[in-house]
Amino acid sequence: MTGSAATPSFRLAYVPGVTPGKWARIWHERLPGTPLELVAVPAAEASRVLRDGDADAAFVRLPVDRTVFSAIPLYTETTVVMVPKDHVVTAVEEVSCADLAEETVLHPLDDVLDWERPPGEPAFERPATTDDAVELVAAGIGVLVVPQSVARLHHRRDLTYRPVVDAPQSGVALSWLEDATTDQVEDLIGIVRGRTPNSTRGRDKPASESGSDRKRTEKGTPTPRKTAGQGSRGGAGRTGGGRSGSAGAPKGTRRSKPRRRS
Structure with missing residues (x-):
């Protein structure tokens, strides 16, 4: 089976x-x-x-x-710099690359930011991964510039981050x-x-059923004029059923009331 x-x-x-x-x-x-x-x-x-x-x-x-x-x-994404919680950077709300000129900025081999060289002083050796670089930041060896979501992914109680206003973004x-x-x-x-x-995806929807076609049909196409043989609301197209005595009266005229005989 x-x-x-x-x-x-x-x-x-x-x-x-x-x-x-x-x-x-x-x-x-x-x-x-x-x-x-x-x-x-x-x-x-x-x-x-x-x-x-x-x-x-x-x-x-x-x-x-x-x-x-x-x-x-x-x-x-916003780009941020990860630093220890007691770092001087935490005194401000955001920093520039120039503010990191004297910092050891770690540049891991799997960095996702599109720059040839990060600001600041390079580390003696590039960390193999971002995970390794985060550990070095926690050890006070340097700081790390990453997309904000990556900083959140590596959240730790002893680390924080601040936006870097002029860094490349991811x-x-x-x-x-x-x-x-x-x-x-x-x-x-x-x-x-x-x-x-x-x-519905456009490639699946027939042209005659698309919203734009319906709109043109409902609003853009004039109503065809009916011929005498098709009938209309006027008396010419009716066969019986009209009120006697009023069909020939001009529009807007009033019939006088009959006088009462004395």
Whole structure:
């Protein structure tokens, strides 16, 4: 006895700092018959995961190779500097890169900010990962500039952060292989773009049933004029049933009352 084949799942990868929970919840509500599998991947591995088919789509950090991938930018993050809670930076609400000129600014190998060299003094050695750099910040060895969501991901009681107003920013996008735009990818696009459950993708909706066509039919198309053979509200088109004695009276005239005989 053989069981029925399991329903294929849709694999959605996401990089550190991105929280796909809201979109996953909407997916489960709208597409209960298609399981959604969330796959956490390092930012540097997102492109490879898509190329190798290990994920159907991914929330990635820009930029991506647009000759291979399609991408829908979703939002751009604030950049912050992570410091110990007793650091002098905590005395202000925000800082500039110039304010970090005398700081040892850690530059991990998996850094997602698009700059050739961070401000401040470089560390003796670049940390291998952002996780390692956070540990060094906690040890008082330096500070770390990252997207705000990454700072929140690595929240610790002994660390805090402040915005860096003139640092490069990191954009987050939904991405997938350009030649693999499946129906499920289209469904996900609708979810992240905020389409309602009743919305229909343009490629599925016949032109005659689209909202714009209905609007033109209802408001833009003149009502055809009826001919004498089709009938109308006027007396010319009626066959019987009219009031006797009043059909020929001019509009607006009044009949006088008969005088009472004495």
